[in-house]
Amino acid sequence: MxxxxxxxxxxxxxxxxxxxxxxxxxxxxxxxxxxxxxxxxxxxxxxxxxxxxxxxxxxxxxxxxxxxxxxxxxxxxxxxxxxxxxxxxxxxxxxxxxxxxxxxxxxxxxxxxxxxxxxxxxxxxxxxxxxxxxxxxxxxxxxxxxAQGWTAWHALTRVGDVRTGDTVFVTGGAGSLGSMAGQIARLLGAGRVVGGTGSPGKAERMTAELGYDAVVVRGAGPLSEQLAQAAPGGLDVVFDTVGGEELRAALGAARTGARFALVGALSGQLAPELDGTSAPVELDTFALIVKNITLRGTTTPDEPQGQSDWNERFIRSLRSGEITxxxxxxxxxxxxxxxxxxxxxxxxxxxxxxxx
Ligand SMILES: NC(=O)c1ccc[n+]([C@@H]2O[C@H](COP(=O)([O-])OP(=O)(O)OC[C@H]3O[C@@H](n4cnc5c(N)ncnc54)[C@H](OP(=O)(O)O)[C@@H]3O)[C@@H](O)[C@H]2O)c1
Structure with a gap:
């Protein structure tokens, strides 16, 4: 058998x-x-x-x-x-x-x-x-x-509150979060998007591949002067992944009522002389006060519906070529x-x- x-x-x-x-x-x-x-x-x-x-x-x-x-x-x-x-x-x-x-x-x-x-x-x-x-x-x-688009989307829409025509500055603009944030700012209707990097080679790619209007380069001369050229009308929104001198320069270039979304702290996190757990920076608080500036830290929200809505939009934008x-x-x-x-x-x- x-x-x-x-x-x-x-x-x-x-x-x-x-x-x-x-x-x-x-x-x-x-x-x-x-x-x-x-x-x-x-x-x-x-x-x-x-x-x-x-x-x-x-x-x-x-x-x-x-x-x-x-x-x-x-x-x-x-x-x-x-x-x-x-x-x-x-x-x-x-x-x-x-x-x-x-x-x-x-x-x-x-x-x-x-x-x-x-x-x-x-x-x-x-x-x-x-x-x-x-x-x-x-x-x-x-x-x-x-892709870290959800974090960037959340910070730009709910903290930075990007509005049509705004000038947005993305520090660490060639990084994982920043490369998404620069493109999302454009999707949200920003009129001018400026990026920050520490590398002249990346700066070229940022304008050619990511659609930044201008890029400022850490270590290539005073950032305040570079920002004055890159954003002559001043900054409305700052998406900050770096802190340090980039945050300080952004504060100097901010317009009245500017909104700063503090997302990361690469200046301290990757400083060889520190242990990566602090990111000290000296800011002129007079500038915050007289220009009515909002500085707000933000983390990635655990919000399944918001994330799933973003994912659908991201997939559509990837397929249409609106975003990379x-x-x-x-x-x-x-x-x-x-x-x-x-x-x-x-x-x-x-x-x-x-x-x-
Ligand atoms: N709030 C949240 O929920 C959240 C979520 C995710 C990440 N984060 C934080 O956001 C920041 C960015 O994260 P990411 O994953 O997008 O990293 P990333 O930007 O991809 O990090 C790598 C880049 O950091 C830059 N860098 C290296 N040394 C630096 C220094 N001494 N000062 C300034 N920049 C330096 C370099 O870019 P250049 O060559 O272009 O300068 C490098 O390519 C991190 O601090 C991360 O912890 C926060």
Whole structure:
């Protein structure tokens, strides 16, 4: 009598046993270098009941890791990194197995779904199903889901309150957030968009590829003079990812009633002489008072509806060519520590992603 056919293999049977991840190997003095990280082999995690197992395809290489390595900042959403910890951050990948509860009917993501989550820097991640954002297939290349447009959109619409015809200054305008903010300011009707960078080479690309009307370059002469030329009528909105001398110069160039959205602090975060956890700057408060200027710090809001509305708009704008996702791809886990060192040194344009 013929034996009954063997059961169909579940997707997890096809999985390898070994994963790889990037860990902090040593605490640096000054800016971390590739040698302060190690790529190690580890077991592929088994997803718990409420978790899914994700095979990561892309993860984001970002400067805030310097702050976490330096001990973190109280109140920030991410914990500090200790020696031996795996790094983490935004990632996009495919669900390859689901835990018992996560796989229940009507439950979380299913095998085969592409999801966004925050356990990057490893080949396989066991992620709480509730912490995964399903991506659908509206974008031919899911890497664009690592764009930081939602943070930029939120800061420009609700904090900067960009209005038609405004002059907007985006510091760090070639970076991951800034490259989106410059383009979004234009979408919102800004009349003139000025960017800031520390690199003359990036300045050229910013006008040619990102639509900036003018760019000021840190280290290429007084920023106040450069801003006076770039924005002769003054600034209405400042999207600030840098702080430091760029924030100070922007304050001098601001018009009455200008709105400043303080989003990042790269001047302190990436200063070799600091530990990345503070960003001191001296400002003339008289300028704030007499010009009725608003300075407001802002973080990425956890607001699923707002984010999903932005995503729909982003996908439409990408498809129509109204906006681009400027990014640099680095291939393979082995290259990730070097890519992080290069981000700390400002080598790249746009968002930096590792592709696995
Ligand atoms: N508020 C929030 O919710 C939120 C969310 C995400 C990120 N952030 C913060 O926003 C900031 C920007 O993040 P990002 O991911 O978009 O980073 P990023 O701009 O891509 O960071 C890399 C860039 O920083 C610039 N840089 C390097 N050293 C610098 C220095 N000493 N002073 C000034 N700039 C320097 C370089 O650009 P140039 O060569 O062009 O100068 C470099 O390419 C970070 O401080 C980040 O922590 C905040």
């Amino acid at each position: 013929p034996s009954s056919p063997p059961p169909l293999p579940s997707p997890s049977l096809a999985l390898p046993r070994v994963s790889r991840e990037v860990r902090l190997a040593a605490l640096p003095a000054g800016l971390p270098q590739a040698a302060h990280f190690e790529v190690v082999e580890t077991s592929v995690p088994v997803p718990g009941p409420d978790e899914v197992l994700v095979r990561n395809r892309y993860f984001h290489v970002f400067p805030a890791l310097r702050t976490l390595i330096g001990g973190g900042v109280e109140g920030a959403p991410f914990p500090p990194l200790r020696v031996g910890d795996p790094l983490f951050g935004a990632a996009v990948g495919e669900v390859v197995a689901v835990g018992a509860a996560a796989g229940a009917p009507g439950g979380g993501p299913h095998v085969g779904d592409m999801v966004h989550h925050y356990l990057g820097w490893r080949a396989y991640a066991a992620v709480p199903a509730a912490a995964c954002r399903p991506l659908g297939d509206a974008l031919p290349d899911p890497v664009a889901h690592l 996702f400027p990014h640099t791809r680095v291939a393979g886990m082995e290259a990730a520590p070097r890519a992080l060192e290069e981000v700390f040194r400002g080598r790249h344009f746009g968002t930096v992603v590792v592709e696995l």
